[in-house]
Amino acid sequence: xxxxxxxxxxxxxxxxxxxxxxxxxxxxxxxxxxxxxxxxxxxxxxxxxxxxxxxxxxxxxxxxxxxxxxxxxxxxxxxxxxxxxxxxxxxxxxxxxxxxxxxxxxxxxxxxx
Amino acid sequence: xxxxxxxxxxxxxxxxxxxxxxxxxxxxxxxxxxxxxxxxxxxxxxxxxxxxxxxxxxxxxxxxxxxxxxxxxxxxxxxxxxxxxxxxxxxxxxxxxxxxxxxxxxxxxxx
Numbered sequence: 127x128x129x130x131x132x133x134x135x136x137x138x139x140x141x142x143x144x145x146x147x148x149x150x151x152x153x154x155x156x157x158x159x160x161x162x163x164x165x166x167x168x169x170x171x172x173x174x175x176x177x178x179x180x181x182x183x184x185x186x187x188x189x190x191x192x193x194x195x196x197x198x199x200x201x202x203x204x205x206x207x208x209x210x211x212x213x214x215x216x217x218x219x220x221x222x223x224x225x226x227x228x229x230x231x232x233x234x235x236x237x238x239x
Numbered sequence: 240x241x242x243x244x245x246x247x248x249x250x251x252x253x254x255x256x257x258x259x260x261x262x263x264x265x266x267x268x269x270x271x272x273x274x275x276x277x278x279x280x281x282x283x284x285x286x287x288x289x290x291x292x293x294x295x296x297x298x299x300x301x302x303x304x305x306x307x308x309x310x311x312x313x314x315x316x317x318x319x320x321x322x323x324x325x326x327x328x329x330x331x332x333x334x335x336x337x338x339x340x341x342x343x344x345x346x347x348x349x350x
Contacts, residue, residue, distance in 0.1 A: 159338045168243075168329055168341035169283075214282060216338075226298070227339070229275075231282040 130158070130215040130230035138236040145202040147233040149215030150195075158191055159216045159227070160200045169214065172200075205237045241266040245330045245342030252349055258303075258317040260345050262330030265311070271333040272313040274305055276326045277344075283329065289313060325349045 133148045149158065157176045161169040175182045175191045175198065182189050188201040202209055212234045216227040242265040252258060264270050271290050275283040285298045287305035295305050302321050306314045313330060330342040 161338070166327075166344070166346070168245075168343045169331075169339070171334075171338035171340070174336060174338050226285060226288065227333075228285070229283040234280075 130217045130228060132213065132215055132230040132233040134233060135231070136234045136236070138238065139205055141205060141207055141237055141239050143205055145205050145209070145235055145237070147200045147213050147235070149198045149200070149217075149230060151198075151215075151217045151228075152196065154193075155217045157218065158189075158198050160187075160189060160198075161214045161216060161229075163212045163214065163232070165211075172213075202235075205235075207237050207239045210235060210237045241270070241332055241334060241340045243330055243332055243340055243342035245345060247345060248343065249346045250348070252320050252347065254322055254349055255319045258315070258320050258324070258347070260315040260328055260330075260347075262313045262315075262342055263311055264313075264332050267311075267332065267334075269310060272307065273331040273333070273339070274313065274315050275329045275331060277329060278326050287315070320349045322349050 130149045130151045139145050155177055157174050159174045160172045162172055163169045173184050173189050175189050177193055186203045191198045212232040214229050214232045216229045218227045244263045273288045274286040276286055277283050288296050289307040292307055292310055303317050325348050328345045331339040333339055
């Protein structure tokens with residue numbers, strides 16, 4: 127089955143630096159989503175990018191999608207301590223709309239003040 | 240906007256005891272609903288999803304079951320808990336282009 131795999135597993139940066147996380151998947155998708163999870167909490171939807179899109183922006187977030195490489199990246203610019211969290215990508219299979227998204231194991235981001 | 244209510248927030252149960260976790264949704268009708276389990280420091284494992292009342296799809300054979308007695312109610316149950324059922328359980332509702340809305344989760348510890 128397809129699966130999103132985030133890379134790196136853990137990332138530690140200084141406040142103000144940019145953080146880049148990557149996600150790879152195995153089969154064709156309709157869209158790819160990124161989520162954030164603060165420790166012990168539910169996940170919060172950050173951004174969705176469709177398979178026919180290559181880049182999307184939302185505030186300090188920039189997501190790219192390369193369907194030829196089956197990969198996506200999440201860039202957080204000018205990071206803040208409050209960005210400390212785990213970040214997950216989720217993918218759905220092409221033709222399977224909203225019925226089964228697969229989440230990767232996540233990247234744990236630590237932003238040091 | 241949609242809101243997921245999930246309770247309790249934490250639960251400690253002995254092995255062999257029953258389980259019932261409830262999830263309710265506000266702000267939408269006929270939602271696709273999901274139960275996920277997350278092991279410590281890991282990703283999410285889809286347990287069940289439902290596209291309507293009485294319609295349950297199981298993704299992983301296990302000691303758990305799910306029911307959807309009402310449009311906006313999704314229940315996760317077990318007749319006899321195992322130690323391996325410990326984890327963080329999340330209910331979610333799918334919002335199409337806006338992705339999932341997740342509840343705040345239930346941390347279950349089976350002792």
